[in-house]
Amino acid sequence: MPQLKNKIDFAKYDDIDQLSIDELESYQSHFEYDFNFGKIPTEDPYTLEGQQTRLAFINQKLNTSTDYISGKKVFADHNLLKGNIENFIGMAQIPVGIAGPLVINGTTARGSFYIPMATTEGTLLASYSRGMKACRESGLMTVVCLQEGVQRCPLFKFNNIIELGRFVNWILHHKQTFIEITNATSRFANLSDLGINIDGNELVIRFEYTTGDASGQNMVTICTNQICKYIIEFCPVKPVHWVIDSNMSGDKKGTGLVLTRVRGKKITAEIVLKKEIVQSVLQTTPELMARTATSFTNGCIKSGALSTGMHPANALAALFIACGQDVACVSEACTAITRMELTDNNDLYCSITMPNMIVGTIGGGTSLPTQKECLSMMGCYGEGKAVRFAEICVALCLAGEISILAALSAGQFANAHQKFGRK
Numbered sequence: 001m002p003q004l005k006n007k008i009d010f011a012k013y014d015d016i017d018q019l020s021i022d023e024l025e026s027y028q029s030h031f032e033y034d035f036n037f038g039k040i041p042t043e044d045p046y047t048l049e050g051q052q053t054r055l056a057f058i059n060q061k062l063n064t065s066t067d068y069i070s071g072k073k074v075f076a077d078h079n080l081l082k083g084n085i086e087n088f089i090g091m092a093q094i095p096v097g098i099a100g101p102l103v104i105n106g107t108t109a110r111g112s113f114y115i116p117m118a119t120t121e122g123t124l125l126a127s128y129s130r131g132m133k134a135c136r137e138s139g140l141m142t143v144v145c146l147q148e149g150v151q152r153c154p155l156f157k158f159n160n161i162i163e164l165g166r167f168v169n170w171i172l173h174h175k176q177t178f179i180e181i182t183n184a185t186s187r188f189a190n191l192s193d194l195g196i197n198i199d200g201n202e203l204v205i206r207f208e209y210t211t212g213d214a215s216g217q218n219m220v221t222i223c224t225n226q227i228c229k230y231i232i233e234f235c236p237v238k239p240v241h242w243v244i245d246s247n248m249s250g251d252k253k254g255t256g257l258v259l260t261r262v263r264g265k266k267i268t269a270e271i272v273l274k275k276e277i278v279q280s281v282l283q284t285t286p287e288l289m290a291r292t293a294t295s296f297t298n299g300c301i302k303s304g305a306l307s308t309g310m311h312p313a314n315a316l317a318a319l320f321i322a323c324g325q326d327v328a329c330v331s332e333a334c335t336a337i338t339r340m341e342l343t344d345n346n347d348l349y350c351s352i353t354m355p356n357m358i359v360g361t362i363g364g365g366t367s368l369p370t371q372k373e374c375l376s377m378m379g380c381y382g383e384g385k386a387v388r389f390a391e392i393c394v395a396l397c398l399a400g401e402i403s404i405l406a407a408l409s410a411g412q413f414a415n416a417h418q419k420f421g422r423k
Contacts, residue, residue: 131403264358309336324371
């Protein structure tokens with residue numbers, strides 16, 4: 001990603017910088033997957049012995065701790081909960097499984113990753129594991145972060161359009177002041193863009209920020225509030241009414257704007273599945289998957305869906321719960337454009353683009369014990385890891401899209417749920 005710190009007058013666009021391109025090419029040209037890297041032990045799926053075998057496998061492979069996930073240690077530091085919960089009475093225990101390895105060539109996420117997923121939906125991990133297997137046996141999945149930005153959109157109302165126009169003119173002459181207020185308010189936030197939307201005597205200002213390694217919703221609210229307080233105090237044209245958010249920022253909801261901009265991080269991923277791997281691992285054909293994908297896109301259009309993804313929400317909900325993310329953000333983060341097309345040699349080109357990957361590796365619930373352990377499994381806990389985590393999230397979603405489309409195209413979907421999804 002290009003560095004956009006403290007700049008506000010630039011055209012926003014998707015970008016892959018030259019350094020990232022060079023690193024992606026270098027990793028791809030030298031990559032050889034080690035098929036002995038480690039198959040997750042699947043024996044004894046519902047016994048203590050099986051659980052301990054898998055925990056030992058993960059601890060040994062990743063040189064990490066799973067003491068809280070395993071129950072060896074019990075959460076007792078209630079001070080950690082400050083900022084996460086009120087009226088605390090206990091923990092909701094959700095099963096956590098492991099899938100992988102997921103092999104990625106990303107701008108920051110490179111290598112093989114085991115993915116922790118918390119869910120009560122049978123078949124989910126089996127399906128994602130199958131998608132990952134098809135991907136890694138076909139080659140590298142390329143994953144790129146294209147843009148970053150988190151918005152807060154306050155609303156201001158005036159007596160008439162003339163007053164509003166004077167207000168807008170004042171706003172546009174004070175952008176540098178707003179940058180300085182942001183820098184004084186937060187160590188991590190940078191005001192990167194400002195937009196104006198006028199509707200009669202009402203005005204919405206879109207303040208867009210980069211937020212470092214935090215997901216950033218609280219951060220941008222606090223920064224925007226400080227800017228608005230300055231505006232109300234010093235602007236000679238006073239609104240008759242204002243609120244900190246107009247419900248136009250897209251916070252925790254899918255909107256018609258989601259595919260035209262970024263919210264969080266915009267990530268795109270692609271892989272070419274070899275024809276023989278589609279047949280042997282997915283038990284279908286590239287032709288059938290491509291045909292089914294076209295039909296599903298038509299179904300999205302006819303149903304009025306905002307995007308063409310099949311079930312990215314499954315991956316994100318399971319990963320967000322495991323890793324201490326704001327689970328309500330799945331409603332916006334699951335927006336996806338999924339494509340599957342035949343190549344000239346009858347392999348299957350697969351891609352997914354997700355413009356609303358609003359995740360963090362610091363703050364929120366990321367420092368709670370089991371959540372910290374799950375992030376650490378992927379090398380995603382702490383500062384400097386948010387883009388890496390976002391790329392893993394989107395790569396996981398693509399693996400899931402591949403698996404479910406294969407199952408539906410080959411008539412396997414109902415049988416899989418019959419086998420894994422029932423007591």
